[in-house]
């Protein structure tokens with residue numbers, strides 16, 4: 310990218326707050342050799358979020374507010390981002406690799422007849438080419454993927470890679486004055502049904518307690534829920550567990566599930582297969598309980614406990630309850 314080009318960062322909001330994965334993009338934009346960093350904050354009643362983003366390294370923050378943007382919709386978010394692109398003329402648009410980001414990035418690129426880069430760990434623009442550094446073969450290798458630079462180039466970045474941005478001198482907030490009345494919104498929001506399994510979204514959780522096939526059965530999985538409750542964590546699972554129907558799919562961590570980066574990941578009866586590892590290996594501290602001393606998860610774990618989880622976990626729960634005052 311030319312040194313003058315602006316990088317536009319898309320800030321998704323949920324329940325009136327910026328998503329952590331989107332805020333990470335500000336750190337990524339600042340780390341690139343780009344010129345100005347602009348951000349578009351999308352949601353309903355999110356002017357305070359825009360002020361916060363202005364203090365996190367965005368030179369200009371475009372505020373895209375509308376009651377219809379309270380919840381994600383492709384058409385609403387696309388209208389907001391297109392409006393911010395028209396206002397900022399960016400060279401690159403960065404989007405978080407969230408579920409909605411995976412929807413938006415190819416949509417925006419394809420609507421211009423362009424290619425896009427997804428799930429990147431790094432990116433750069435060189436001589437009319439956009440290069441994304443991304444994991445391939447279930448994280449066993451890292452590849453440079455090259456596409457023609459677009460106008461702008463749309464890039465989604467893997468969540469949990471860049472960390473949260475530092476506080477910087479505040480930029481300015483500009484209202485976009487969106488009129489979504491003229492936008493065809495083909496999807497109607499009917500209602501929200503809250504999934505059980507913790508108050509925090511798995512990808513935002515500071516503590517994740519993940520159970521694997523070693524737990525034994527859907528009934529025995531209660532021990533994982535009890536441990537999560539005792540430690541104040543969010544419940545996750547391996548694909549073996551979700552495929553068996555012991556837990557819902559949205560709790561799955563890994564290549565075909567959520568990408569987590571908690572302060573503490575506790576894997577119980579989890580072997581640590583590479584497809585699971587790609588979704589949790591960036592956790593700050595990994596603790597594993599497994600009866601097989603050769604289980605691959607022990608190669609990633611800071612703390613490993615070899616033994617039968619059905620003996621160890623009840624002791625752990627009792628100790629946690631004692632320490633946390635019942």
Ligand SMILES: Cc1cc2nc3c(=O)[nH]c(=O)nc-3n(C[C@H](O)[C@H](O)[C@H](O)COP(=O)(O)OP(=O)(O)OC[C@H]3O[C@@H](n4cnc5c(N)ncnc54)[C@H](O)[C@@H]3O)c2cc1C
Nearest residue numbers: 521522523547548549563564565578580584585600601618
């Ligand atoms: C294309 C593809 C995509 C995939 N995507 C994903 C993904 O996104 N996420 C994912 O998780 N997997 C994914 N998988 C599956 C993955 O390869 C593994 O099969 C899966 O992660 C294994 O889950 P597990 O660790 O629960 O089970 P297992 O590998 O069966 O491990 C169970 C572990 O429990 C231990 N154990 C058993 N009993 C006890 C006990 N009583 N006490 C203590 N330990 C005990 C065993 O020693 C063992 O290590 C994918 C596979 C493919 C092919």
